[in-house]
Amino acid sequence: MTQPADIPRALPARQHPRAGAPAADIQWPGMRFYLTTHKRHWLRLTDVPLFLKCQHFDRAIKWDEAQGPYAIDSGGFMDLKDNGTWTRTPRQYVTDLRRIWEHVGPYDWAAPQDWMCEDAIINGGTFGGQHFVGTHLSVREHQRRTVQNFLELRSLAPELKIRPVVQGDNIPAYEDCLEMYDKAGVDLRKEPTVGLGSVCRLQSTKKGAEIVTAMAAHGLRLHGFGFKILGLERVGHLLASADSAAWSAHARRRPPLPGHTHKNCANCIDYALKWRQRVISTPPPTPESLEVAA
Template identity: 50%
Template structure:
């Protein structure tokens, strides 16, 4: 597997078994990993998605306790190998999510900060990813202040998640938010960033992940030779090709050449 240095692009993966087959970084959900009774060392770099968007959308709250999540994180690190980071159990701040939980943006932010502190206390050796939550730029800046008041210097950490941007990440508003937070020295991870967002502000991110390939594949017939499934929404062959095309396209446009190295060798196959 080629050595990749610097910031990374994580391909979102529905299937935990890709951790034993892919040769590029993966972003895998806790909701999928927790269903696997047996795990073995991953053959690629990986990071953990908490599954929080689904959790809050379905339940209006977290049903997994910080203690349970910390135990799961420790298991993944031991069995799969240490991840680049494990996303905390944050509280998204999209208007529909605020309506779903019945809480305010401020309450979501306070719960997000409290959860990070809990996880760090429960499993201090694991690389927990704090997430800055909000909806407007003042919201995000206030969240940074909440972390600071709790003794967390976000700028000193290797990576900080940027929450509640997935469904609007190609907008100019998000570009301003990213620029402001990056200007504070935060090394940001963008959740669910699509090509439009990468072109607009990707150069200010430390890393990003995307599941857009699966949505695209669901609307298309399967690739030639992909027998046994009606589409390639869970297909590593399709995902690998999509990733290569994305990175090549961004490089051809003059974007992201530092953030997303072009695939080489086996990665380009």
């Protein structure tokens, strides 16, 4: 395969830094930008920060040692979408996280088994051609279960860097979730990372920006799940980190890179790295441009 010259390519594996090394190429001050992928073997091919679901390691026989930073998603969206509940117990999840840590290397952090508060997850139905079973619980109950799960996971495995996630469907609801953590004795301002749940589909909207802004005002080091370029342009300056799989959809709609023989580059590390490099090389927006976008 011909390698385009402008794509940041992996060096020999042993020349890469271990997990947790600083992402010095980020142009957004203080933000780490994770490339989301379902290809776990990419961990040995590049040292850019990667974001993978815990489920992607379930059938691992040959383990690849991480050559750079990575973080673990719990895969809650698909589990709740398809089943209306978590199918993996907290103890099973902790066992899986320990196995990944042992075989792949230390990760930056892992998400808890939180309960998203998006309408489709709660009420069910068909959206964008996808069927949602629906939990048919209240937003308040989703928040309660999210906080309770975090407490249980941290009790079971305090060493595993499992980080809290705040959930809600509007600013007052997110504020309520903060209060739940506070009453449980968790000071989110002291947490290295706090996931901001249920904002993925709102990220580029005025409502989404208002939620991110309100949560950042509490002094939280926020992680934005599943962010796209438009969302980063609007609120990227307020995030400590974010992950994105938008490169794959981007590649699916375009011809493959020169010299690539596959139908498209939707599963291609070369394309993913090139896309990420372009995103992080874009200067953060100015306050004036944000006002115009609003």
